[in-house]
Structures are given as C-alpha cells and as structure tokens.
Amino acid sequence: MSSPSDRSYTREHEWIIVEDASTSRALVGITHFAQDQLGDIVYFELPKVGDSVSQLGKMGEVESVKAVSDLYSPVSGEVVEVNSALTDQPELTNSDPFGEGWLIRVTMSDPSELDALMSSEEYDAYVAEQH
C-alpha cells in the first residue's frame, strides 16, 4: 500500500500534513505500516494541549496488545489539539491511520524542519527496504 503523497514522513513512521501554511497548523499521525506492525492498538499516551514538542523528540507512547512503542514528533512546535476520540477508540488508528486516527494537531515553530522529512515515495521505499 502506498502512502498518501500529500504529507511528509519520519523514519519512526509518523506522518505530518500541513493544514494551513499561514498559521503553521499541521496534523500528525502514524502510518499504515506503523499500525500494521503494532497490531491492535489499545492505548495512547499523548502530549497535552499547550505542551511543546521538538522535532524527532519523544512525544508519547502507543501500546498495542503486544508491546509499547515511543512516538516521535515530526516537527517542533506547540500542541493545540489532541484527538480525544482515541481515548475510547484507539483502534481508530488501526482502521484509519491517515484520517480519523490522527494523533495531535500542532503549530509548527519552524516549518523549514519539514525539509528534513521524507516524501511519500521516499518513505515507501524506506519501508520496502526495511522489510
């Protein structure tokens, strides 16, 4: 499955899509590959609204039935919204990782950080290389 071309990707399998360049608003989630590898997701530990995140710094954790994995922020900035639906339905990230299963909305402090991330083609090649 190819990843959506409208966003950027980390090597840790997070994605980020810029929603509004004028306000530097962006939405962050994990990829289809990530949710597939995790298996059934049962719990997210996510930052709170107002928290600062830094590019490729740990921003939270995801627990599947099998294991716990760290979540990394694709960019630096401030958390302005957390997907509250995941509290009761973390499985949304399994069923729709690029849509309803998004994790957080951030205000980027330095949009040029996006240049350090991978395109969808690069990410898909990276995943194919790993497996």
Add this chain to the structure above:
Amino acid sequence: MDAVNLRTPLYDTHVALGGRMVPFGGWDMPVQYPEGILAEVRAVRTGAGIFDVSHMGRVYISGPSATDFLDWALTGSASTLAAGRARYCLICNARGGVIDDTIFYKLAEEQYLLIPNAGNRPRVLDWFGQVIAQRFGDGQSLGWLTGNGDAGVTLDDQTMQTCLLACQGPEALGLAASLADNGLEGLRPFAWTATRMCGAEVLVGRTGYTGEDGVEVLAPAAAASGIWQALTDAGAVPCGLGARDVLRTEAGLPLHGHELDESTTPVEAKLERFVDYDKEFVGRDALVKQHHDGTGFTLVGLQMPGRSAPRATYALTVLGQPAGQVTSGCYSPTLDTSLGMGYVFPEYSRPGTVLELDKRGLIEEITVTALPHYRRPRRSKSSQPS
C-alpha cells in the same frame, strides 16, 4: 541473527493465511493473523480458536525404568498416573529451580509422552540425559540422542516428525469431536484418547494453555495441514502466539522465561499443588525447606484499571522502595482491564494490597489480586469434576 529458526509443518499455511511470523524459542511462529490478537482472543473465549503449537517438544520416554525415572525427574508422580491420563508438573534442578514446566501423558505401562516448551527442549533432553546417566546408568554415558537403553530409559525426540495443534474454546471439544472417528465427547479434562482425524492416527488430549476448555491434537507431521484445514473449515479461528499469551495471562498460567526459570521454585510460583511431596524427586529437599522456611518472594496477580498494561520487568514499589517486579502483563480484552503477574515480597502478597508500578518512569497504582484473573464459566453440558 546467525541461527536459522526451525519451522513447523504448518509454516506455509501460516504464511498463506497472512500470519505475521516472528522468532520464538528457536522457531518461526505466527504471532497473529490479519484479524488481530483481540479478535483471536475473543474467538477462543466465545467459540473456538486453533493454534499451531508444534514448536513445543514431543519426547517419548519408555523402557523398564521409565516410570522410576519420571518419578525422580518430575515434581508430579508418574507411578500414580493411569494410562489414558495426563499431568501438569515441573522439572526442577537440585536447588528446586524450574528447568521447565510440562504436561506428560501416560500412554501405556512404562510408556510416556512429555511436552517440553519449545526453547527448553534441548535443555530438557540434556538434563534428562544427565539424570538418567547419574541415577539409572553407569554415570558416564550421556547418550540421549540415541536413547539410553542400558539404563532402562529411552528418550525418543519425535518433535520434527509430528505436529501438535491446540483447538481451544467452549466449542473446541465438539468441533474436534465432529472430525474424530470416536470417543471425544466423553473425554475428561487431562485425559487423552487415540483416535483418527482426516485419515491420520492421532492422540487427542483434553488439555490446553488458554484457561478455556479444549483439546490438543498430536498427529504425524504429514497430517498437519489436513487437520488444520478441517478444523478451520469447521469454524476454528486461526490464532497466534500473541493471543496465546493474552489468554494464558488472563488465566494466570505461568510462562517459562517469565514466571518460571532455573532460579525460581514452584513454592515461589505458587505451584505446589503440582508438587507431590510423597515421593523422592530432584529438588525435593530444597522445596521442602522452602515450604517450611518461607520464600523471599511470591507470585501474585496484578490488576489496574484502564488499557495501559503492566509489562514484564516493570518495577513494583511501596513508598518508592522495592517491592517486586512484573513478569507478564497485557490489556485484557476479556475483562476490559489491564492485568498481569509478578513477584513481590511476601508482606505485599495479600490480595487487595496496593503497590506502585513504575511504568517507564510514570508511577501508577496497581492492585495485588488472586490468580487466576479469568476463570471460564461453568457450562452444565461440558462441566466435569477436575
């Protein structure tokens, strides 16, 4: 990773089903199928699931001293086990540490089948060879590969020539019975019978590792895919190691390498009901002493609300001071809570005791509980005196 993992006769079947293969105990095994662990757990608790457990060993033990040997090597009694029955017990070293936990079946007089854990099979065979040589042989020959007939005990490892399938769940027995030539309806827990399935001679035991009713089917390797196919066609849902781990944790069943190891005893693990002190066996003196003197730590159940699980190696504390350690844990879909098992100092082992769990630096409260967490509901039709 230099070592090449072993594969069961069902490896291709698992891959074709979309099973995610992972290394486990020296084998490549499916951790889950595409439907996922939660769905697989649900299938076993409400219907029937099927597991390939061929990675576990099949060691035949026979010879004129077979019963004497097993009485000496196991915590459970072989001499009081009737043919047609199976028994769970421990294999201990001289210090009472658990080399493995096992189920063994009495096939006939002086003929037994013993099931070691996958990763422990070489260790168990080696240990048995030592025990036979020291107690039943000339003290020198360690010929477990070729048997040890001179000592009156022959070990025959048939793991690679056979397969083992576990069909588990409230519907499992009926489902297996529909495929067997005879006799499964009356099969009692921890009993086994020889029958035929899909044209192959099989041994069916009413045993398992899920806390649910069910059977385990031993068959020739060549019959594995046919029996698997027939059971899944009849409605059994393919389940992997992930579901197996959740199911056994809910049921409070220990896993060697987590709750049990060679420095942990059955007394500490609260498994003394599987220790027959009325006979002599390796490790008995150490266990008797510990039984009377008490243990330094003890196995307990652990539960906490929510879905974020206690996990193996997480520290347990009281007011910041060490109180124990988690050995297994998961989110329990059956009970919709997080639960696990762990060792604590005896003063913290009473159910209801609240401990602190160090969850990767985050301290949360967790409550000591009795085991098992989950006990299957009694069903009048299939309930049996145990």
